[in-house]
Amino acid sequence: MIALCSKVFQALIEKMATSESASLSKTVKQHYMDLSQGDKVQAMYIWIDGTGEGLRCKTRTLDSEPKNIDDLPEWNFDGSSTYQSEGSNSDMYLIPAAMFRDPFRKDPNKLVLCEVLKYNRKPTETNLRLMCKKIMEMVENQVPWFGMEQEYTILGTDGHPFGWPSNGFPGPQGPYYCGVGADKAYGRDIVEAHYRACLYAGVMICGTNAEVMPAQWEFQVGPCEGINMGDHLWAARFILHRVCEDFGVVASFDPKPIPGNWNGAGCHTNFSTKEMREDGGLRGIEDSIEKLGRRHCYHIRAYDPKGGLDNARRLTGHHETSNIHEFSAGVANRGASIRIPRSVGQDKKGYFEDRRPSANCDPYAVTEALIRTCLLSEEGEEPKEYSK
């Protein structure tokens, strides 16, 4: 009997690929979250760590609600614990960059995306925002807009995709893209919660859909002008991690989470300037694509945090990707590096889609590269240094 009971327990635990945290009482938590906080405000400072992919966060109390970014003080943290500095000289600075409403603690509390500076006030290796902002300011008058399509996979805490049989695979791809039904869509709750949280926070989330691989999803952020693209996408990623944490599952931005005949995860980047969006803009689009075609390796290096190594597992030429070694472009062609949407081909204006960026790319690096090549007409393997 006792043996039977422990077998029972074993079976139940095996089914639970969700974290222990997720089974803490949410009713108990709600009681505490309903407590009023007076005039005090909680500001959660968020930054990118030494990996260039990971996000970190810590909170401080403020005495009143910050109305804009200038109301938020600088802060610092221990960089030796985030792969960012040595223990002997570990203080690093957090410089508030973008502020959002906090969908977890709710008003008047804030999420504060920050830049990281080293002890000598120079940007850290993974602070790609500083340079991106400079570049964006150089081309402000061209009004560059971006939209990024963030793909990701939901994993259980066991590292296996959520909803997949624990010791195997689901049926092959085909029925899952935009699917509905318990046998097609795995983990929609996360997607719904994330969408609402982003809307509340003020993140420019413009859509979601289920992706080709089961437990894979996509959300789109945009249209964002200039530096906002990176800010909003990083904020949306943080919110996703936090939502998944609440549900007890994990969001992965790995570009090829399951090898073999399973889709990878990208971050297709849509781009346009004022000129491209106006009548006859197709010419500006084609000019840009031509420039991109001459600088393929430079962009591949900018499009994932490992200089192209991550994308090498994903950009095979199959599963709606282009081959990492070749540059190609085409109207409505999902096997190309650059896709021109059919409606753009017809209207002769609009935008184009760079399908190369990896799901774990740094949007600051991606958007900066597009500006450098297409608008600043840079060439060659190295970014240009500008005096400003």
Place this chain on the structure above:
Amino acid sequence: TETTVRFNFLRCKLGLVTFFQGSVKMATSESASLSKAVKQQYMDLPQGDKVQAMYIWIDGTGEGLRCKTRTLDSEPKAIDDLPEWNFDGSSTYQSEGSNSDMYLIPAAMFRDPFRKDPNKLVLCEVLKYNRKPAETNLRRMCKKIMEMVENQVPWFGMEQEYTILGTDGHPFGWPSNGFPGPQGPYYCGVGADKAYGRDIVEAHYRACLYAGVQICGTNAEVMPAQWEFQVGPCEGINMGDHLWAARFILHRVCEDFGVVASFDPKPIPGNWNGAGCHTNFSTKEMREDGGLRAIEESIEKLGKRHRYHICAYDPKGGLDNARRLTGHHETSNIHEFSAGVANRGASIRIPRSVGQDKKGYFEDRRPSANCDPYAVTEAMIRTCLLSEVGEEPTEYSK
């Protein structure tokens, strides 16, 4: 020691209860066990002026539904407020990867019972890259045909049968390695040994009412875990729109519960009922005094075009229905056309009350549960009102 023994016995009973609950839980998806309390906290967050519009379309199979969402800056008041969109048809069995963009054209809008007001569900037509209708976009032609007979005010009511399956593909509530007792006690039944999965039915009904879908009834069906809902009366193109919307809502409700809705016309072979989509039809003339004559005329025309309708009544040109229309289990035989008052073994049944009042409507019992309602309703209009004959649909110049 007696207390200890009793205590251990209770612990074991609890273990067994948990074990059985665990076993039943195994037939539901992992998604269903994600915390709904957590989800509710997020769904309660205000969304400002932004509106989520979920675009829904029929994929290349002609049976499957797909959906994706976009944010709008304000609440759409009518279908014209909704922009066209597009999607990757190579991932839905609808196009090649090299030329995969397909268009989504909003056709019918409903309130969203999952995300609630002001959010919307938007049923769409699909166009190919060259703006021609996709192969499984049967709405386009149906709408043209309906417009031709508008003045006859055609009404439809469709009785959608379906089976609830676990994620293991076995009917929900059935013993995992066997069968329930034979059919008999389940139709319109009540009780845990008769009705399997009523929660889904109740949730679906309310969701449809909220959404504005014309759901007019539900009942438990003859096979356990099989249910039926009825949509109608709907005029013209609305029948197809409302039935597809009701099907989408059913899939989405089942997803939330962690089970699967199947419209397979014969999910379990042998002495178990199939699933159909009986279609009730009438025109203004049929509904008025003496309308029985028009009913009988229509039935006569249908009798001369049995094969054409069988082709239109499931997505595989009759192959799916071949497993279901055996002449047993309250179906007619697929090879023969028949009609009769109050006869559930006939292709067409005239309700007894209609036989008595000499007016009303009639029921075509041939359509399969996975039929396309646009195809079914169009076929009825073509044969009964446009008096078409033969194996091919007539082409009209408009």
